Amino acid sequence: MVSYHHLRENFSWKEIIESFDNKNIVDILASHDGIAVRRFSKNNREEITFSDLKRKALKLALYLKEFKRVKKGDIISVLASKKIEQVIVFLASLSLGAIYQPLFTAFGPKAIEMRTKDVKPKVFFCQDDQKDKVNDAIPFSKLEELLEYGELKDVTQLSWDDPIILLYTSGTTGNPKGALISKRLLLNTYVYMKYGIGIRGHDVFWNGADPGWAYGLYYGILGPLMFGKTVIFLDEPFNPERTMEFLEEHKVTNFAFAPTAYRMIAGTVRRKYDLALERASSAGEPLNPEVIKWFKDNYNILIKDHYGQTEVGMVVYNGWGYEANVKIGSMGLPAPGYDVDIVDEIIAIKRTSPGFHFLGYLNNQEKTNQSFKGEWYLTGDTATKDEEGYFWFVGRKDDVVKISGYRVGPFEVESVLLEYPAVLESAVVADEDPIRGHVLHAYIVLKPGYSPDEKLKEDIIKFVNTKYSKHVHLEKVDFVDKLPKTESGKIQRYLLRKS
Structure with a gap:
């Protein structure tokens, strides 16, 4: 495996960009063999192949184009938990150059209204038990009826700076803001899946995060599809014991989840599980050293901490795809292809990287301007950097x-x-x-x-x-x-x- 410093010195975006430039976005994500999505719930198991996913996405895209008059730049909102249907809608949106907006099922009508008032969605989809929250939403049960058409033949060609996703930040402080994300997210996702997650050919990969949020959407749907891996959905409320049972039952080798989940597992699970897990990643907040120690002591599994934001994706991490010392408690080192530093005590990312995909906050130019200082995007998270370049999280600026x-x-x-x-x-x-x-x-x-x-x-x-x-x-x-x-x-x- 290549060393981190050798990778940094020799890394080039050129080959990655050229490999994507030769394909449309649907082919990048769905031209693979095997199972694209496998969904589990308490009483159900279902799956869809890559070929069927692509076919249904292009059928839905044709319906949206011909009957809903969806065009490039329109917003398509989806209110769902972890359903195969939302992946179909996601790819259909991308094929039209529309902007996909995921919404979390815990939202009530007011929270949904807050996230759809800046620009009204052209079309709104939802799973059936969420229909009462949105008057004009199309429930997933109607989806099959919309697929009785031909397939879209002319997938919209997107430039790297075209928006593809609208995600409202979850708001650790203040009201949520709508972050517009460009197609450059594909570049960030490729690098993170390869060098952060360290995805391998034999891996059974599971990202337990909800796809209503950046980490679950970027690296739970987009990332696996890009690498021809099966997207795994466990569509149940989080439960520490159930999570461990699922890891054991499905022989997951590469796992990613939020620190809250790891903390709950370490704090409550007492039964011993026979895990096939080889690589584990944590992102969303810093992972406490005591939790890392618990997994190492009980399962000989090292959880590597990763750092990122909705706006910029994962940009600092203890990556699995290269050799580097791990300093427990540290966020790790800057991602390959990214310049990351401390500016005014805040973690800052240089926006000149080809993988920088944040276009600004929807209808909020003032907040967008406040997020930049020259070439640097300011995350609002404070940290220190040691003499070897490792970052150490301190807290949100306000905390x-x-x-x-x-x-x-x-x-x-x-x-x-x-x-x-x-x-x-x-x-x-x-x-x-x-x-x-x-x-x-x-x-x-x-x-x-x-x-x-x-x-x-x-x-x-x-x-x-x-x-x-x-x-x-x-x-x-x-x-x-x-x-x-x-x-x-x-x-x-x-x-x-x-x-």
């Missing part, structure tokens, strides 16, 4: 505070809290203090079998101040049943902060 002159981010304290036997999950925020500026306040979800009381609070505070550092001034602990999170699983600390 980092100074306490008695020391700069403290919540993640490092939350990681220490996870080492305490009773703690399942935690969120740390800062309360204002007239003397020290701020003191830290932890909201903690306890593991099953532990009861909240004042003694436990005192023991946890003492543990952090002894184990980590007294200067953080963790002075308050509240026990809660659950933490506020975005629908994609990121902790919303701003909802816990006190004014």
